[in-house]
Amino acid sequence: MKHKGRLRKVAKWTGANACSLLLAAWVVSIWYSILLPVNRQVMIFSAGGCVRVVISNPDSAAEFSPRIKVVSSGFRELGFAWPRAILNDVASYFLIPFWLLLLVTTVPTIILFYRDRRRFLPGCCESCGYDLRSNTGSRCPECGCAAVVKKEI
C-alpha cells in the first residue's frame, strides 16, 4: 500500500512536469522552429504547434546535420491539426500536434491528482486508509506512517 502510494505520487508529479514542459514547448513552437537532430537519420522538428519526427530512409542518401537549430519564424499557427504520417522513398514523416500530446499527458495526470486527493473514513490511516480504531501504537501497521487518525465527528 505504501509502495503504491509513493508510485502514484511520483507518477502524478512526473505527469505534472511533463504537462508544463509540453505546454511550454507548444507555446515556443508557435513562434520558433526548433530542429533537434537525434542522429543522422532521425530528426525531431518542432514548429507551428506540432512536433514532426522525420526518419530518413537508410537506403536514401539523405542525412541530417547534427546541429541543433533554432529559428525565429514569427507567429505561425497554433497547431490544431490531426496527427498524420507520410511515408515515401526518402523519409518517413510523422506529424504529432502538441494538443494531442498534452491531452494524453494531462488526462491521466488529472486522474492521478484526483485519486490522490481521496480521503478515507474517520478512524482510518490518512495515508493508506487502514482501519486504526483498534490500533494502540503510534504508527500505522499497514503502511508505517505516523498514525494520524482523523477524529470521528
Ligand SMILES: [Zn+2]
Ligand atoms: Zn497507513
